[in-house]
Amino acid sequence: MRSTLTPESRLADLESMSDEHGLDVLVIGGGVTGAGVALDAATRGLRTGIVEAQDWASGTSSRSSKLVHGGLRYLQMLDFHLVHEALTERDLLITELAPHLVEPVSFLYPLENRVWERAYVGAGVALYDTLASVNGRRRRALPIHRHLSRTAMSKQFPDLRHDAAIGAIRYWDASVDDARLVLTLVRTAASYGALTANRTQVVELTHSSVGAVTGAVVQDLETGTRYTIKARHVITATGVWTEETESLAQSDGGLHVLASKGIHVVVPRESIRGDVGLILQTEKSVLFVIPWSRYWIIGTTDTPYEFDPTHPVATSADIDYLLDHANSVLAKPLTREDVIGTWAGLRPLLQPGTKDGTSSAKVSREHTVASPAPGMTVVAGGKLTTYRVMAKDAVDFALGTRASAIPSITDRIPLWGAEGLKAVKRQGPALSAKYGWTRATFDHLTHRYGSGLSQLIDAVTAQEDLALPLEHAPAYLRAEIHFAATHEQVIHLEDVMMHRTRLVYEVADGGLAAAPEIAAIVAEVQGWDDDRVAREIASYRSRVEADAAAAREPSDSEAIAARSVASDISPTVALPETGANAQST
Structure with a gap:
C-alpha cells in the first residue's frame, strides 16, 4: 500500500x-x-x-475557522446529543487519530455581569466539559474550564479593553489546519x-x-x-x-442545500497582545479571535450567498464587520492596514425535508x-x-x-503521521542542532507532518539545501515544497500556495515574492520548463490580485465581478442542467 x-x-x-x-x-x-x-x-x-x-x-x-470543537452555542439550543458527538470526535482526534494535526487552544468568554452572567455562562461551559468527559476514556483530553477575575483575564489577554468585561471563563477546544x-x-x-x-x-x-x-x-x-x-x-x-x-x-x-458565506481575516500576532483566544456573541453569529502560529484569525460572518460557489470572496463590508466587532473589545483598535489576508468559505446548510x-x-x-x-x-x-x-x-x-x-x-485508525509521533518529537533537539532549526521550526514541522517528518529528512539528507528556509517565506523550509511536489499530488503552483502551505493569506503579498522559488523547486521535481513556470506564476499572480481587488468592493455582486477577471488554470466543464444525457449501461 x-x-x-x-x-x-x-x-x-x-x-x-x-x-x-x-x-x-x-x-x-x-x-x-x-x-x-x-x-x-x-x-x-x-x-x-x-x-x-x-x-x-x-x-x-480549506476555508473554515480552523477549529475542532463541540459547538458551545448548540447548548443554548439544548442539542446535547450533537454537542456530545462533536466533543467525542474532537477528543478522539486529539488523543488518537491526529494528535500532530489537532492542537489544544483555549478561549476566554468575557463576562459583562458579575452575578447572573457568570452563573449562566459558567453552567453552560461546565455542562460542555461534562459532556466531553462522558466518552469512555479514563482521563480528559483537555483541561477543565476556569473562572478568571478581571486581573487574571488581563494577564491572559492584555489587549482586552479594561471596561469590556468584569472577568472571563477560560475553556478549551482545538485547532487544525483544515x-x-x-x-x-x-x-x-x-x-x-x-x-x-x-x-x-x-x-x-x-x-x-x-x-x-x-x-x-x-x-x-x-x-x-x-x-x-x-x-x-x-x-x-x-x-x-x-x-x-x-x-x-x-x-x-x-437534498436541498443552501450556501451561507463566512469570511475570516488574518492579522499579525504582534497586532494584538494575548496568549489565548476570544469568543464573543454577535447579533448574527459568534466571533472568534483565534491565536494561530504567527498571526491571529478573526471570524466569522454568516450571510446568504446566491452566486457561483467556486470562488467566494470577502468584501469590504465583510471585513469592516469583523474589525468593528473585534474592536468593540480590543484596547488597540485594528485597522484595514493590519489585515494581511482574508478568505471566504461557504457553509452547506441543509434545508428541511428532502x-x-x-x-x-x-x-x-x-x-x-x-x-x-x-x-x-x-x-x-x-x-x-x-x-x-x-x-x-x-x-x-x-x-x-x-x-x-x-x-x-x-x-x-490513526491518520498518516500519527503513529510514532512521540518518538519523532524526542529527536527534536538532535535534528534541530544538525540542520540549524529553531524550536519553532521543528514544532511547525511535527505539527504538519508528525512522524512523516522522517520522509522529509530523507530528502534533506540527499539534498542539503532543502533544509534551508524559503528566502521570502522563512516560516517554511524548501524541503516542504519539495515534499509537496513529490508526495502530495501537487499539479499546479496554486496547490502549494493555497493548500499545501497557507501563504495565500498568511503573508501580506499572498506569497507572490516566494512564488518564483517555490515554482523552481516544483519544476525541478516535476520537469516543468520555463514556459510552464511562467504560466503557473502568472496564473497565481492573477488570482491573488483578483482576490485583493474583490476585497475592496462593497457587495458580493461587485466583488464577484472583480474576482472573475482571473481565469482558472484548469477550468471545470459546464454540466447539463439535468441528467437527461446520462448514458445507460
Whole structure:
C-alpha cells in the first residue's frame, strides 16, 4: 500500500478506477467529508476511488475557522446529543487519530455581569466539559474550564479593553489546519488501497436500464481525457455543489442545500497582545479571535450567498464587520492596514425535508444521508469536527444490510503521521542542532507532518539545501515544497500556495515574492520548463490580485465581478442542467 501521491500516481489511479473490475465505492468530492468516506470505505476492505474536480480541500474544507470543537452555542439550543458527538470526535482526534494535526487552544468568554452572567455562562461551559468527559476514556483530553477575575483575564489577554468585561471563563477546544487534515485523510486512504485523483470532474452518471446509478464518467481536467468508472455504490460529498451533483442522477430526489458565506481575516500576532483566544456573541453569529502560529484569525460572518460557489470572496463590508466587532473589545483598535489576508468559505446548510421520492436517514441535526436514486448516496450538512461520523453514516447507508458484516473501524485508525509521533518529537533537539532549526521550526514541522517528518529528512539528507528556509517565506523550509511536489499530488503552483502551505493569506503579498522559488523547486521535481513556470506564476499572480481587488468592493455582486477577471488554470466543464444525457449501461 502507498501514501505517496504524485501526478503519475494520479494518472495510474484513473486507469485503475476505469478498468474492467470496477469499484465497490466511488466517492465524488475531495473535501473533508469525501476524504473521510474514502478512508472509511477503504478500511472496510472495499475497492474505493475518490475524485475531486479541483484540488483537495479546495472548497469549504480549506476555508473554515480552523477549529475542532463541540459547538458551545448548540447548548443554548439544548442539542446535547450533537454537542456530545462533536466533543467525542474532537477528543478522539486529539488523543488518537491526529494528535500532530489537532492542537489544544483555549478561549476566554468575557463576562459583562458579575452575578447572573457568570452563573449562566459558567453552567453552560461546565455542562460542555461534562459532556466531553462522558466518552469512555479514563482521563480528559483537555483541561477543565476556569473562572478568571478581571486581573487574571488581563494577564491572559492584555489587549482586552479594561471596561469590556468584569472577568472571563477560560475553556478549551482545538485547532487544525483544515486543508492539511483533508490531504492527510486522502493519503491515509491511499495507504489502505484507495485510488485518488484530484483535478478530475464527474461529468455524467451512468445508469442501468432500470435507472440505478452504476458509476460515472469523469474528465481529467489536465488532459481532457474521459474515463468511465463502474461502481457498485456512488457516494457524493460535494457540499454546496450537492444539488448540481444530484442533477446528474436522472431523478427528482435528493437534498436541498443552501450556501451561507463566512469570511475570516488574518492579522499579525504582534497586532494584538494575548496568549489565548476570544469568543464573543454577535447579533448574527459568534466571533472568534483565534491565536494561530504567527498571526491571529478573526471570524466569522454568516450571510446568504446566491452566486457561483467556486470562488467566494470577502468584501469590504465583510471585513469592516469583523474589525468593528473585534474592536468593540480590543484596547488597540485594528485597522484595514493590519489585515494581511482574508478568505471566504461557504457553509452547506441543509434545508428541511428532502425532494420527492428520496429515501433518507436524518442521522443528525447537522447532517443527512439520502439516496436520490438506487446506487447513489448523498451526504450533506455537518461540520469539519464530525467528518468521521458523517463518513461512517454515508458508507453504512450505502451498504445497507451489508454494513453490519463490515463495520466502520475509523475510530481506531490513526491518520498518516500519527503513529510514532512521540518518538519523532524526542529527536527534536538532535535534528534541530544538525540542520540549524529553531524550536519553532521543528514544532511547525511535527505539527504538519508528525512522524512523516522522517520522509522529509530523507530528502534533506540527499539534498542539503532543502533544509534551508524559503528566502521570502522563512516560516517554511524548501524541503516542504519539495515534499509537496513529490508526495502530495501537487499539479499546479496554486496547490502549494493555497493548500499545501497557507501563504495565500498568511503573508501580506499572498506569497507572490516566494512564488518564483517555490515554482523552481516544483519544476525541478516535476520537469516543468520555463514556459510552464511562467504560466503557473502568472496564473497565481492573477488570482491573488483578483482576490485583493474583490476585497475592496462593497457587495458580493461587485466583488464577484472583480474576482472573475482571473481565469482558472484548469477550468471545470459546464454540466447539463439535468441528467437527461446520462448514458445507460
